[in-house]
Amino acid sequence: MSTVFASREQLKRQILAEGRQYSRGVPVSIRQVSIALGGRTVLKDFDVEIPSCEFVAVVGRSGCGKSTLLRSIIGLETLQEGAISIGRNAQSRPDVRIMFQDSRLLPWKRVLQNVALGLDSSFTPQAERVLAQVGLADRAHDWPATLSGGQRQRVALARALVHDPSLLLLDEPLGALDALTRIEMQELIEKIWWNRGFTAVLVTHDVAEAITLADRVILIEGGGVALDLFVDLPRPRARGSARFAAMEDRILQRVLQHRASAIDEAKARVNGNEEVR
Amino acid sequence: MSAGAMVDVPRGRTLASGNGIANIAERALPWLVPIALLIVWQWASSTGRLPSRFLPSPRAILKSFVELRSSGELWTHVRVSTERALSGFAVGGGLGLILGLLTGSFRWVETLLDTTLQMIRNIPALALIPLVILWFGIDESAKLFLVALGVFFPIYINTFHGIQSVDRGLLEMGRSYGLSRWALYREVILPGALPSILVGVRFSLGFMWVMLIVAETISARSGIGYMTMNAREFMQTDVMVVGILLYALLGKLADLLSKGLERYWLRWHPAHQSAR
Numbered sequence: 001m002s003t004v005f006a007s008r009e010q011l012k013r014q015i016l017a018e019g020r021q022y023s024r025g026v027p028v029s030i031r032q033v034s035i036a037l038g039g040r041t042v043l044k045d046f047d048v049e050i051p052s053c054e055f056v057a058v059v060g061r062s063g064c065g066k067s068t069l070l071r072s073i074i075g076l077e078t079l080q081e082g083a084i085s086i087g088r089n090a091q092s093r094p095d096v097r098i099m100f101q102d103s104r105l106l107p108w109k110r111v112l113q114n115v116a117l118g119l120d121s122s123f124t125p126q127a128e129r130v131l132a133q134v135g136l137a138d139r140a141h142d143w144p145a146t147l148s149g150g151q152r153q154r155v156a157l158a159r160a161l162v163h164d165p166s167l168l169l170l171d172e173p174l175g176a177l178d179a180l181t182r183i184e185m186q187e188l189i190e191k192i193w194w195n196r197g198f199t200a201v202l203v204t205h206d207v208a209e210a211i212t213l214a215d216r217v218i219l220i221e222g223g224g225v226a227l228d229l230f231v232d233l234p235r236p237r238a239r240g241s242a243r244f245a246a247m248e249d250r251i252l253q254r255v256l257q258h259r260a261s262a263i264d265e266a267k268a269r270v271n272g273n274e275e276v277r
Numbered sequence: 278m279s280a281g282a283m284v285d286v287p288r289g290r291t292l293a294s295g296n297g298i299a300n301i302a303e304r305a306l307p308w309l310v311p312i313a314l315l316i317v318w319q320w321a322s323s324t325g326r327l328p329s330r331f332l333p334s335p336r337a338i339l340k341s342f343v344e345l346r347s348s349g350e351l352w353t354h355v356r357v358s359t360e361r362a363l364s365g366f367a368v369g370g371g372l373g374l375i376l377g378l379l380t381g382s383f384r385w386v387e388t389l390l391d392t393t394l395q396m397i398r399n400i401p402a403l404a405l406i407p408l409v410i411l412w413f414g415i416d417e418s419a420k421l422f423l424v425a426l427g428v429f430f431p432i433y434i435n436t437f438h439g440i441q442s443v444d445r446g447l448l449e450m451g452r453s454y455g456l457s458r459w460a461l462y463r464e465v466i467l468p469g470a471l472p473s474i475l476v477g478v479r480f481s482l483g484f485m486w487v488m489l490i491v492a493e494t495i496s497a498r499s500g501i502g503y504m505t506m507n508a509r510e511f512m513q514t515d516v517m518v519v520g521i522l523l524y525a526l527l528g529k530l531a532d533l534l535s536k537g538l539e540r541y542w543l544r545w546h547p548a549h550q551s552a553r
Contacts, residue, residue: 020294074453075453076449076452079311097453098453099455100446102446104446104447104449104450106447106464106465106468106544106546107546107547108465108468108469108471108523108546109545110545117451117454117464118454118455118460118464119457143544143545144545145545145546159454163454198388273333
């Protein structure tokens with residue numbers, strides 16, 4: 001984790017040199033996708049290509065369609081137009097898992113049974129291993145109701161990982177956690193992603209979180225891609241560094257600019273944000 | 278996990294785990310009012326303020342209870358009544374559960390049946406008694422029918438409601454994790470509906486006794502209802518009170534049973550977490 005990468009190419013070279021499995025992750029291709037919810041167009045002619053093993057963060061204001069995008073990748077929303085393909089060819093059916101903002105554990109199943117949901121009992125050792133990976137081996141036989149919010153999200157993460165997914169979708173999984181637990185979880189997710197090499201798509205409100213974790217940050221606005229930024233910071237990323245702050249500032253300003261144009265000009269002048277970018 | 282350790286403290290025990298005297302006092306507290314009432318009652322009877330024709334003294338009631346028990350009469354009546362209650366519950370509750378599961382799970386069954394069932398539900402079950410006597414006469418099937426009818430709706434409605442109100446988020450999660458239809462039903466929908474179904478069971482146990490009492494007082498040749506009605510003919514107020522108390526006792530037993538089921542089946546529920 002201490003290696004420094006200057007660019008995406010260097011990152012890839014490094015991955016290959018490490019012998020990291022580059023085949024586990026699958027590419028995701030989102031082409032000309034339009035989605036309407038309740039008569040309102042949420043995404044319009046949306047185009048994004050995500051290469052294998054990349055960690056992509058999707059940011060944007062509430063209701064901009066970033067969660068809808070994620071849900072459409074796993075098939076929970078119907079596309080009006082366009083196509084989403086996962087994997088290199090049409091035949092393969094890669095394993096896609098999603099983690100929600102709320103843990104969505106089944107309260108009537110113990111932690112270990114929740115992790116092994118939908119698997120037969122031969123997978124129990126594997127479930128135990130993954131649970132140990134997220135640091136909750138000692139809570140395997142507890143009810144979810146006795147866990148804290150952060151622990152529940154860990155269990156949800158373990159439940160997603162036990163299937164060894166090639167694509168992991170994260171729908172604001174850390175949104176409801178306190179600041180310290182959130183940092184812990186970010187480190188955990190980064191570590192597991194790094195070791196397993198799946199493709200990850202993270203939807204988040206938190207620009208700093210996006211920059212901490214992602215190879216690439218996509219800002220959605222008005223149903224399309226407003227900004228597509230490659231984060232060329234070395235991992236693990238220090239939040240305090242000047243480049244981190246500059247990047248965070250750049251994305252935030254871009255988000256705020258949209259608001260400034262939406263409200264009346266007088267207010268925008270007070271904000272003094274017109275000149276940015 | 279230090280946060281976990283804090284959650285692990287068993288709740289609800291703090292009150293009872295005090296010293297011995299406080300413990301006894303707490304256990305005795307619920308019985309204070311009934312015992313005081315009994316004492317006042319016995320006093321009023323033995324001083325003649327409460328004529329035994331109107332209400333017999335607790336001691337007389339106890340005496341007739343012992344007599345009824347030793348003659349074996351009591352046991353026969355209790356057994357007959359319990360059998361009626363339980364078989365009615367099995368028929369009505371079973372039908373309510375099955376229909377509730379069907380209307381809750383399949384839209385077209387709901388469209389087909391729910392309106393009809395809601396119309397029937399709004400007829401007071403006791404209004405059917407003249408018809409029931411006409412249909413079934415005054416033998417066992419009439420009592421079975423009345424009990425089953427009373428038990429049916431609380432279970433039907435709560436099962437239906439329970440299935441409808443299963444957390445959509447959990448269903449979505451189950452689907453995206455590739456659970457088959459049946460697995461989704463078994464792992465998510467049924468356990469999710471269970472708390473509501475058990476509420477229905479508790480309600481229906483109450484109705485079960487009401488319907489049974491009515492059925493047995495109309496016409497019967499055995500059972501607690503028959504015993505009380507028979508005692509009325511001979512002005513045996515003590516036997517009548519024994520019968521009434523038996524209903525109370527059986528009702529309480531049924532309630533304990535359903536509470537026990539809840540404690541077992543809902544042991545995952547935050548409300549039952551102290552029994553970990």
